[in-house]
Amino acid sequence: MFNDITTIIFLVLAVVIFFRLRSVLGRRTGNERPPFDPYSAPERDNGAGGPVHDDNVIPLPGQTGHQGGPTSAPSSATLDKVAPEGSALNQALRQILSADRSFEPQGFLQGARAAYEMIVTAFANGDRKTLKNLLSKEVYEGFVAAISDRESRGETIESTFVGIDKADIVEAALKGSTAQVTVKFRSELISATRDRNGAIVDGDPNAVSEVTDIWTFARDTTSRDPNWRLVATESVE
Numbered sequence: 001m002f003n004d005i006t007t008i009i010f011l012v013l014a015v016v017i018f019f020r021l022r023s024v025l026g027r028r029t030g031n032e033r034p035p036f037d038p039y040s041a042p043e044r045d046n047g048a049g050g051p052v053h054d055d056n057v058i059p060l061p062g063q064t065g066h067q068g069g070p071t072s073a074p075s076s077a078t079l080d081k082v083a084p085e086g087s088a089l090n091q092a093l094r095q096i097l098s099a100d101r102s103f104e105p106q107g108f109l110q111g112a113r114a115a116y117e118m119i120v121t122a123f124a125n126g127d128r129k130t131l132k133n134l135l136s137k138e139v140y141e142g143f144v145a146a147i148s149d150r151e152s153r154g155e156t157i158e159s160t161f162v163g164i165d166k167a168d169i170v171e172a173a174l175k176g177s178t179a180q181v182t183v184k185f186r187s188e189l190i191s192a193t194r195d196r197n198g199a200i201v202d203g204d205p206n207a208v209s210e211v212t213d214i215w216t217f218a219r220d221t222t223s224r225d226p227n228w229r230l231v232a233t234e235s236v237e
Contacts (some may be wrong), residue, residue, distance in 0.1 A: 079105060082169055092172035096179040100221040103179070105169060111228065112183045112217060113167050119230060124159035124191070126151065136218070136231040154196030158205055162188035170214070174221075180231070182216040212236040 079097070082105040083089035097103050115134055122130040126147045132140055150157070164187045171182035189211055192203035203209070216232040219225070 082106070089169065089172055092174065093169070095174040096172060096181070096221070099174055099177065100179060102226070108181060108228070109167055109169065109183065112181075112215075113164050113185075115217070115228070115230070116164065116167070116183075116185050116187070116213070116215065117161050120187075120189070121159065121161055123147065124157040133227075134230060136229045139230050139233065150193075155201065156194055158192045158194065160190040162190060162208055165210075171216075177220055177222045178218055179221050180216055180218045181228075182214060182232075185211075185213045185215065187211050187213070 079085075079090060079093055083093060093103075093105060118130060119134055121127075122134075123143055123146075128144055128147065131143055135143060164185060166184075166186040168184050169181055170184045171180075173180045187210075188208050190205065190208055192200050192205040195201050212235070214234040214236060215230055217228040218231045219228045
């Protein structure tokens with residue numbers, strides 16, 4: 001008899017708890033918000049009470065803008081600042097722009113300057129991983145061969161990148177779908193090479209040297225990959 005009363009009390013308590021939970025949590029009405037997706041773009045009000053779905057907040061090179069049209073291209077005046085109007089370089093840059101509406105010479109130069117410093121520093125440090133992401137296969141193999149040769153002799157490079165004095169686009173071409181842009185860099189470096197015993201065999205750790213390099217970068221304008229890679233190098237004495 002005692003057990004039956006206890007069972008009934010627990011059943012009553014369970015029913016009461018169930019109804020209280022239901023009143024707090026509510027019922028499914030079919031209008032619930034979907035589960036939060038951390039990878040989806042946030043919705044914004046479009047001014048008319050509805051959300052704006054921003055599928056392409058930051059248009060990537062080669063992609064379209066918000067309204068399905070091409071991304072804004074640099075004006076003729078912008079191109080003319082880089083190369084005189086009517087010059088072969090100006091015409092070549094216009095050809096690249098016609099194939100890649102995201103191409104912007106000044107923005108390209110900023111990226112090229114950053115890449116130049118990264119590559120010079122990575123070569124001095126023997127950083128193959130960084131170089132592989134910035135160089136074409138042929139140039140990478142040449143850089144790695146030079147690094148391996150240096151390491152086999154037990155030599156190390158002490159290098160300080162002072163800065164880039166000037167960087168100018170000097171040549172450009174569109175070969176098929178591949179855009180090529182050549183930049184002339186004038187930079188300042190402090191560099192010294194030491195042998196396995198620590199003796200200096202090249203350079204001066206206390207002197208700033210002026211270096212002029214002519215590098216060519218390329219990318220396939222039909223590729224979704226926006227990155228340019230170094231495909232050719234030339235040093236000017």
